[in-house]
Amino acid sequence: MQLSLLTQLRQQNPVVLNISNFVTVQDVANGLNAIGASPIMSEEVAEAEALVQMSGAVALNLGAFTQQQLTQIRQTGKLANQYHKPLIVDPVAIGAVAYRRTIATQLLQDFQVDIIRGNAGEIAALADVTWQAKGIDAGAGDGDLVAIAQAAAQKQHCVVILSGPTDVITDGQRVVQIQNGTPLFQLHVGSGDMLSSIVAAFAAVSAGDYFTAAQTACLVFASAGERVAAQLSQERPGTFAAQLIDELHLITTEAVAQIARYTVGKDE
Numbered sequence: 001m002q003l004s005l006l007t008q009l010r011q012q013n014p015v016v017l018n019i020s021n022f023v024t025v026q027d028v029a030n031g032l033n034a035i036g037a038s039p040i041m042s043e044e045v046a047e048a049e050a051l052v053q054m055s056g057a058v059a060l061n062l063g064a065f066t067q068q069q070l071t072q073i074r075q076t077g078k079l080a081n082q083y084h085k086p087l088i089v090d091p092v093a094i095g096a097v098a099y100r101r102t103i104a105t106q107l108l109q110d111f112q113v114d115i116i117r118g119n120a121g122e123i124a125a126l127a128d129v130t131w132q133a134k135g136i137d138a139g140a141g142d143g144d145l146v147a148i149a150q151a152a153a154q155k156q157h158c159v160v161i162l163s164g165p166t167d168v169i170t171d172g173q174r175v176v177q178i179q180n181g182t183p184l185f186q187l188h189v190g191s192g193d194m195l196s197s198i199v200a201a202f203a204a205v206s207a208g209d210y211f212t213a214a215q216t217a218c219l220v221f222a223s224a225g226e227r228v229a230a231q232l233s234q235e236r237p238g239t240f241a242a243q244l245i246d247e248l249h250l251i252t253t254e255a256v257a258q259i260a261r262y263t264v265g266k267d268e
């Protein structure tokens, strides 16, 4: 864990290129902006090379792509590899939709991803573990989440974040588990998308240490949500979403350190 990455992120204000889904694009842009990164979104393959070159990291969200956009996604991923930019993929709903799973599998062969961030249903699909994913949600299953995340990381040769009540971060061998968060995240569609792009922002300032970038991003994000929830007397998804943006902007490394609950290793 390296909370100084949050300070570096705010000092460096890295450009993060996002291919977002149309549902949550504004949340992702504002989440990145609030925490201290500089978001740019694009749907045009003709500008992909210029945008990748100017970016500190690239986040590809597979939430609602069309056939046409696939060309842009594939090209942007390849360019990120070519220009050695950290590449993050969010494989939305690949556990629930066979078509998406097929496409994601192909894309992950077309370029080398550095970090994959998904919920249990999505990461189980990557690891070929049976799981009852439900739409964009994690769904239900009884597998060992740490083993599933490790299997996915080993298969894809990258860092994997399996997010949920506990976030599991692994490079295939090493494991960190973060217990911070709030169930209110599940009441705001796009919490996961926001996290994936914030992971990209941390990766941009991590000098290639993607395992540390991933865990620090997860801790900061989950802590921000937890601090907001602690101030709410009722479940208010709309208020939570607005205040989460505020808190991403205001949260300090000291505040995160004060409430951080995580374990290093496989046992919680």
Ligand SMILES: Nc1ncnc2c1ncn2[C@@H]1O[C@H](COP(=O)(O)OP(=O)(O)OP(=O)(O)O)[C@@H](O)[C@H]1O
Residues within 6 Å of the ligand: 118, 119, 120, 136, 137, 138, 163, 164, 165, 166, 167, 180, 181, 182, 183, 184, 185, 186, 188, 189, 190, 191, 192, 193, 194, 195, 218, 221, 222
């Ligand atoms: N029950 C929970 N308790 C605490 N934190 C949670 C809980 N569920 C999710 N989170 C947190 O929510 C954030 C988003 O992760 P989540 O797994 O919900 O993504 P997702 O399923 O892809 O979401 P979405 O599809 O809405 O984008 C993470 O920071 C995670 O730690």
Ligand SMILES: Cc1ncsc1CCO
Residues within 6 Å of the ligand: 021, 023, 024, 063, 064, 092, 136, 189, 190, 193
């Ligand atoms: C609801 C929804 N549908 C496709 S993407 C998305 C946002 C969550 O990723």
Ligand SMILES: [Mg+2]
Residues within 6 Å of the ligand: 092, 093, 119, 136, 192, 193
């Ligand atoms: Mg998601």
